[in-house]
Amino acid sequence: MSPNMVFRKNFCFVSLTLVLLTLPPARAQRTQLKPGWNLFSPEQDVEIGRQVSTEAEKQMEVLHEARVEAYLNRMAQTLAAKAPGASYSYQVKAVNDMSINAFALPGGFLYFNRGVIEAARNEAQLAGVIGHEIGHVALRHGTNQASKAALTQGIAQSGLAILGGVIGRDSLGGVIANLATSFGANSILLKYSRDAERQADLAGTHMLYDNNFDPRAMIQFFEILEQKSGGRSRMLQWLSTHPNPGDRMQLISVEIDQMGGLSQNFRADSSEFRNIQRLIKTLPPPKEKPKTQPGQPDSKPGESAGGASRPDPPSSRLLRYENAQVRLRYPQNWKISEENGSATLAPENGTVADAQGNSALAYGMMVAFSPAKTPIQSPADLEQATSQLVRGLQQSNPKMRLTKAGEPIRAGRERALATTLVNESPLGGSETVWLVTVAHPQGLLQLVCVAPEKDFTLYSPAFRNVVDSLVLR
Numbered sequence: 001m002s003p004n005m006v007f008r009k010n011f012c013f014v015s016l017t018l019v020l021l022t023l024p025p026a027r028a029q030r031t032q033l034k035p036g037w038n039l040f041s042p043e044q045d046v047e048i049g050r051q052v053s054t055e056a057e058k059q060m061e062v063l064h065e066a067r068v069e070a071y072l073n074r075m076a077q078t079l080a081a082k083a084p085g086a087s088y089s090y091q092v093k094a095v096n097d098m099s100i101n102a103f104a105l106p107g108g109f110l111y112f113n114r115g116v117i118e119a120a121r122n123e124a125q126l127a128g129v130i131g132h133e134i135g136h137v138a139l140r141h142g143t144n145q146a147s148k149a150a151l152t153q154g155i156a157q158s159g160l161a162i163l164g165g166v167i168g169r170d171s172l173g174g175v176i177a178n179l180a181t182s183f184g185a186n187s188i189l190l191k192y193s194r195d196a197e198r199q200a201d202l203a204g205t206h207m208l209y210d211n212n213f214d215p216r217a218m219i220q221f222f223e224i225l226e227q228k229s230g231g232r233s234r235m236l237q238w239l240s241t242h243p244n245p246g247d248r249m250q251l252i253s254v255e256i257d258q259m260g261g262l263s264q265n266f267r268a269d270s271s272e273f274r275n276i277q278r279l280i281k282t283l284p285p286p287k288e289k290p291k292t293q294p295g296q297p298d299s300k301p302g303e304s305a306g307g308a309s310r311p312d313p314p315s316s317r318l319l320r321y322e323n324a325q326v327r328l329r330y331p332q333n334w335k336i337s338e339e340n341g342s343a344t345l346a347p348e349n350g351t352v353a354d355a356q357g358n359s360a361l362a363y364g365m366m367v368a369f370s371p372a373k374t375p376i377q378s379p380a381d382l383e384q385a386t387s388q389l390v391r392g393l394q395q396s397n398p399k400m401r402l403t404k405a406g407e408p409i410r411a412g413r414e415r416a417l418a419t420t421l422v423n424e425s426p427l428g429g430s431e432t433v434w435l436v437t438v439a440h441p442q443g444l445l446q447l448v449c450v451a452p453e454k455d456f457t458l459y460s461p462a463f464r465n466v467v468d469s470l471v472l473r
């Protein structure tokens with residue numbers, strides 16, 4: 001080998017290293033995201049989204065504040081330029097609602113409650129939420145859910161016919177009407193799976209990263225939701241439509257590492273965001289909500305603004321309820337509002353509006369589920385998972401106190417733990433929270449039974465009946 005050859009080889013090595021250093025962080029490392037199976041065309045997403053948005057806007061108080069709207073739309077266009085999947089032209093509106101929540105309808109119709117804009121600590125955090133919603137749209141989660149439902153809800157035939165090209169995509173009107181044009185708590189378009197949530201988190205993280213926003217803002221915003229939202233109901237608003245996949249924070253930080261870690265140049269805030277946030281804080285508070293608005297995403301049966309009358313005592317006749325994890329029986333005069341794997345079973349007037357106008361459970365129970373990475377098998381596992389859950393509840397409800405730690409009971413045939421807590425009732429005074437936790441093959445099942453302290457003995461037998469009827473699925 002001649003000295004010259006050695007030189008040339010070294011030279012090549014050096015220039016290759018330089019190229020590697022100046023290339024943007026390897027995009028190939030990031031999780032690849034693409035829309036799942038869908039019966040609808042990307043154009044039909046827009047059609048469906050437009051129809052549903054008309055209905056949605058009748059049920060929400062849209063904030064017609066031009067500067068806020070212009071800012072949100074600009075942010076969405078910027079972020080969406082780096083979105084995976086289908087591209088849409090986004091239309092964003094702000095909603096006069098203090099709860100921390102946001103909605104995305106297929107085809108790019110986005111709604112952000114003012115609660116989100118007020119709660120964000122900087123622009124990057126708001127961008128994270130916008131990116132998350134854009135992720136749902138671009139990855140077409142709403143119509144993907146609707147498509148899956150089409151196959152399982154008795155219109156499988158038309159679904160298959162569409163797939164086979166027997167019915168043209170243009171004659172989907174009937175299918176759309178059946179499936180997708182309702183808006184509200186039970187809208188199939190808003191029933192995101194935990195997997196869809198994971199994808200939206202990742203898509204949002206990518207959009208932050210590619211727009212030079214600090215991608216950690218995504219994690220920070222979820223931390224605000226989990227710890228500092230100052231009340232169960234404000235936080236539950238978000239979780240009701242965006243179920244926590246369980247490992248949210250870890251997933252995002254691993255993704256950031258895979259994308260090449262953090263750079264010095266990330267921005268977190270802007271004076272424009274500060275101005276918009278200041279402006280929105282000066283806007284008049286939400287108008288009082290009408291007594292009941294069936295289908296409104298954050299309304300629960302019997303919700304009323306302010307002083308609710310006392311609900312009727314629980315009926316001893318029972319009805320059957322089932323979801324993906326559990327089957328149980330509940331009092332006939334309770335109503336169910338189901339939101340992504342978590343359900344509220346409550347009597348008329350069992351939920352009330354709190355000081356911020358958010359809905360809070362005063363009488364009744366919530367059936368919730370947290371997936372676990374490792375199965376909860378031994379009694380010690382269950383104890384550990386339960387105390388972790390209790391700590392989480394206490395973080396978001398600072399007034400909540402433990403009165404009786406996990407006591408082994410039976411829930412149907414399952415081994416369970418019953419924990420008793422005291423909290424501030426949304427009606428004023430104290431409430432008793434009887435928390436029953438059950439190990440499920442995929443995670444932890446939670447029955448959160450709530451009633452004001454003075455009425456708890458009246459409700460206790462009903463809660464016990466529900467717990468006794470429980471069968472895992």
Ligand SMILES: [Zn+2]
Binds near residue numbers: 132196197241
């Ligand atoms: Zn989501």
